[in-house]
Structure formats: C-alpha cells, structure tokens
Amino acid sequence: MWIDINVHLELMPASSESVKKAAAAVSVEFIATGTNPDQWDWLVDRTSFLAFGLHPRYAVQTSDWMSLLEGYLRENPRYAMGEIGLDFRRQMPIREEQEIVFESQLALAKELDRPVIIHAVKSHPEVISALKRVGLSRFVIHAFSGSEDIAADYLAMGGYLSAGGLLTRMPRPKTLQVFRSMPLNRLLLETDAPDLPPAGMDHSSPEYLPIIAQSLASDLDINLSALEQLSYSNACALFDYDFAQ
Helix, strand or coil, X not given: CEEEEEECHHHCCCCHHHHHHXXXXXXXXXXXXXXXXXXXXXXXXXXXXXXXXXXXXXXXXXXXXXXXXXXXXXXXXXXXXXEEEEECCCCCCCHHHHHHHHHHHHHHHHHHXXXXXXXXXXXXXXXHHHHHHHCCCCEEECCCCCCHHHHHHHHHXXXXXXXXXXXXXXXXXXXXXXXXXXXXXXXEECCCECCCCCCCCCCCCHHHHHHHHHHHHHHHCCCHHHHHHHHHHHHHHHHCCCCCC
C-alpha cells in the first residue's frame, strides 16, 4: 500500500468519492489536509485520516480558529496537524503574523503529541528555529526541496522529508542528492494534490502517487516494491496509525 501524506481533497476537480475510488484502485491511501476553518467541517465526513491546521496563507484569520482547531484535535486523537508553516514569498501575509500563528500551532501539537505536516517556502531557518524553541520532533517537511545542510538539521531533530511530483518535472540534482543520502526510514511520499502535478499531468491526484514513486525509485536506484514498503512503514511510524486497518 502507498501512503500519500498530503492531499487537499476540497480543492480537487473531481468529487471526494471519485478521488478515493481512483486512489484505492492503485492501492493508495491518503491523508486529507484541511488548511483553514472553512475546510475542517467539510472534510470530517469525507475520509478516514485527516490533518487540520491553519496554512500560512490564512495567517490573518480573524475568527476564533485556534479554539476550533484545538477542539477538533482533542475530540479526535487520530487527527494530525497540517498543513501549517511559514511561506515568505512576497504575496503572503507578513512574517510576524505567520510566525505567531505557526509557533502557537507547534506548541499545541507538542502538548497533544500530534505529528505535523509542515510547509516551508523561503523560510527553512525560521522553521528550524521555531521547531527547536518548541522542542517538536514529530513532523514532516512536505515537498522538500532544500539543501543537504537544511535536510540534516530537520533529520537531526527527528523529522521526516517528503518527496513529491516536482521531482518528475525538471532536473533537481541537489534535491535528489538529499533523498539519496538521507536515511530511508525518514522518507515519505506525497502528491500535494491537486498541486505539484507529475510530468505530463495538468493537476495532481492521489492516484498518481505510484508515478512519482516510480520516478523516485529509479533516481534512488531502489526496487519499487521496497520503496512502497519502507514509505508505508515510515508513514505508520510518524502518524502512529496502521493505514491498512
């Protein structure tokens, strides 16, 4: 079984049932991530494993999102947190607002002992500093594309790194070198559907995870079935859940 650790089900062009059926046909289970309060209620009844959090894009939320998030997580011990993080591209909310929102969520994840799916764009040093301040070790950096030094910092804290569809679309020798040299028991896979489609696709979907995996297995020179087994075991370890049940 394949595990796709980051799917935005509410943004998919197909219905949630169609997405789940297509994924199941190629032995893919996925984690649906809700990135703002408007999505959380919608997702609850649509799939079995969820991650809720406030994405940096929504760091200027004025609603009582934190109490809502805490309520969902306390009532559902299986839920993870995500996708949260820092994104310092120019069009995103100001850094200070993002950092307050991010660190408050990390503290909640630490208190509740929940794994966290982290978005880090142009912000790795700040993400690393926040993780160290909070003392959080159960996390994955989604769609990792940083340097070996940055990867080493995350791995030293106990984190995981996730590979996605970008690796199939353009030469990324530095990123591939990270995945070649890292401990394979810290490797996870994702589509980030519907974003980051693999080469030749106009959008991503959980059913395309085996395509991404095949490309990565070739780049890493490992057997595809071995990659399936180890990435499944890694997902079960981080999220403390047997996805096959």
